[in-house]
Amino acid sequence: MCGIVGLFLKDKSLEPQLGALLSGMLTTMCDRGPDSAGFAVYGAPSSGKAKITVQSADPGQDFDGLAELVGGAVGGEVLIARKDTHAVLTVAADKASAAREAIRTARPSIRIMGTGETIEIYKEVGYPTEVAERFSLSQMSGTHGIGHTRMATESAVTTLGAHPFSTGADECLVHNGSLSNHNNLRRELKHDGMTFETENDTEVAAAYLTWRMNQGLNLGQALEKGLDDLDGFYTFVVGTKDGFGVLRDPVACKPAVLAETDRYVAFGSEYRALVNLPGIEDAKVWEPEPATVYFWER
Amino acid sequence: METVDLAKVALRELNQVLHQQKAGTNATSWEVVNPKGSHAVAVGVDAPISIDIRGSVGYYCAGMNKDATITVHGSAGPGVAENMMSGEVRIKGDASQYAGATGKGGLLVIEGNASSRCGISMKGIDIVVKGNIGHMSAFMAQSGNLVVCGDAGDALGDSIYEARLFVRGAVKSLGADCIEKEMRPEHVEILAGLLARAGITDAEPSDFKRYGSARKLYNFNIDNADAY
Numbered sequence: 280m281c282g283i284v285g286l287f288l289k290d291k292s293l294e295p296q297l298g299a300l301l302s303g304m305l306t307t308m309c310d311r312g313p314d315s316a317g318f319a320v321y322g323a324p325s326s327g328k329a330k331i332t333v334q335s336a337d338p339g340q341d342f343d344g345l346a347e348l349v350g351g352a353v354g355g356e357v358l359i360a361r362k363d364t365h366a367v368l369t370v371a372a373d374k375a376s377a378a379r380e381a382i383r384t385a386r387p388s389i390r391i392m393g394t395g396e397t398i399e400i401y402k403e404v405g406y407p408t409e410v411a412e413r414f415s416l417s418q419m420s421g422t423h424g425i426g427h428t429r430m431a432t433e434s435a436v437t438t439l440g441a442h443p444f445s446t447g448a449d450e451c452l453v454h455n456g457s458l459s460n461h462n463n464l465r466r467e468l469k470h471d472g473m474t475f476e477t478e479n480d481t482e483v484a485a486a487y488l489t490w491r492m493n494q495g496l497n498l499g500q501a502l503e504k505g506l507d508d509l510d511g512f513y514t515f516v517v518g519t520k521d522g523f524g525v526l527r528d529p530v531a532c533k534p535a536v537l538a539e540t541d542r543y544v545a546f547g548s549e550y551r552a553l554v555n556l557p558g559i560e561d562a563k564v565w566e567p568e569p570a571t572v573y574f575w576e577r
Numbered sequence: 578m579e580t581v582d583l584a585k586v587a588l589r590e591l592n593q594v595l596h597q598q599k600a601g602t603n604a605t606s607w608e609v610v611n612p613k614g615s616h617a618v619a620v621g622v623d624a625p626i627s628i629d630i631r632g633s634v635g636y637y638c639a640g641m642n643k644d645a646t647i648t649v650h651g652s653a654g655p656g657v658a659e660n661m662m663s664g665e666v667r668i669k670g671d672a673s674q675y676a677g678a679t680g681k682g683g684l685l686v687i688e689g690n691a692s693s694r695c696g697i698s699m700k701g702i703d704i705v706v707k708g709n710i711g712h713m714s715a716f717m718a719q720s721g722n723l724v725v726c727g728d729a730g731d732a733l734g735d736s737i738y739e740a741r742l743f744v745r746g747a748v749k750s751l752g753a754d755c756i757e758k759e760m761r762p763e764h765v766e767i768l769a770g771l772l773a774r775a776g777i778t779d780a781e782p783s784d785f786k787r788y789g790s791a792r793k794l795y796n797f798n799i800d801n802a803d804a805y
Contacts, residue, residue: 566692
């Protein structure tokens with residue numbers, strides 16, 4: 280079943296509350312997916328820097344001395360902010376790829392969740408409210424964010440199988456549904472140089488959009504192409520550095536509700552997820568049409 | 578007027594007290610506040626009482642309704658009035674997917690738009706939508722009337738049996754075995770009655786077109802295999 284939520288702020292004064300609002304939305308969706316949860320928050324960029332979110336089953340062992348190790352390998356300062364099983368490393372933007380390589384070499388048990396100027400991604404197995412609490416989601420601020428509560432269908436209940444999936448810089452995707460052509464598509468994308476960490480169908484959708492955006496398309500155009508190439512049931516919510524997109528397949532049997540006010544755009548699998556947003560009583564609330572791309576950009 | 582505040586009372590308690598009402602009850606008028614998108618609000622009511630729900634509801638509101646008059650002063654999630662037997666359900670806002678699915682009787686009025694699969698497999702219910710309806714509506718509809726004052730989405734009435742579909746606006750496409758049919762005087766009369774019961778005064782029956790079954794797919798015939 281899965282529950283997905285997303286919040287894209289237009290009003291800067293709401294930014295300190297992003298995490299609190301998103302956390303409220305996510306926890307309402309617990310009963311749609313109690314297996315695992317995850318969220319991506321787009322925070323303030325710091326000029327010339329990149330953030331790498333990493334995860335480890337053994338954070339004590341893996342994160343101690345990691346910043347120094349990576350800093351030494353890439354020849355620059357690396358800062359680390361630890362949060363439970365996750366940590367965010369900040370490096371000079373031009374050293375981000377080298378830093379990712381250094382992490383893989385030095386600590387192979389570490390999983391890289393996402394990289395970008397603004398994105399931070401947290402995901403774990405467990406009941407969604409507990410996952411949100413472990414990473415203090417409600418304390419986070421940012422411009423937009425998406426979240427997911429998972430009821431596993433196409434692949435195992437593991438940390439890597441949790442959403443969001445991030446396959447490109449500052450990109451991430453959450454999915455309610457299942458894809459039927461993900462094996463074929465994965466093979467074709469691998470042939471074109473994309474890499475995969477899991478057997479999960481959603482990772483293929485994320486990688487597909489990254490692949491399209493690498494060809495020069497914007498998120499809206501990439502989602503349009505997705506309608507031709509992705510087969511199955513899906514409601515997608517997608518984030519980029521400054522964009523927010525929603526897409527449902529042509530059959531559109533997976534639920535979705537969008538709400539828009541002057542201050543934000545919000546997405547929920549159900550209206551329940553939106554009820555505590557400020558001014559929701561006067562928001563324009565509608566059900567996104569099938570096979571129709573919805574896309575906002577700041 | 579009995580008021581139940583869902584911010585203070587559990588949904589199960591609300592439904593239990595509504596189920597306890599029988600014909601002849603003194604408590605004929607109910608109000609439910611703070612629904613906040615809850616699922617299964619006022620499901621299975623079996624008494625001639627009126628219930629006003631102040632706000633939007635989630636899945637399956639007013640399902641299996643018998644005799645009650647239920648008004649949602651907001652929007653409704655998927656499956657509103659599913660399998661309704663009788664009575665009246667009115668949604669002041671929009672309705673999500675499969676509104677009135679498998680309904681056997683009664684009147685469902687949606688004052689806003691309805692989403693996909695409105696009236697899917699309807700079996701005698703009357704549904705009146707002031708706005709538009711989505712794709713695959715009245716799929717396998719068996720009997721009853723679906724009135725749409727706005728437009729209909731793709732594949733209207735796919736594999737329809739004997740239900741009558743009246744649409745004022747554009748129909749994006751008709752499903753398998755669904756065709757436009759002549760509006761005879763008896764249809765105008767049925768439609769006028771439904772519009773009146775729904776309280777719609779700004780639509781003339783003559784503005785509507787009627788759609789129904791071509792009856793080619795009732796029994797399997799190899800010559801019609803391509804139509805499935």
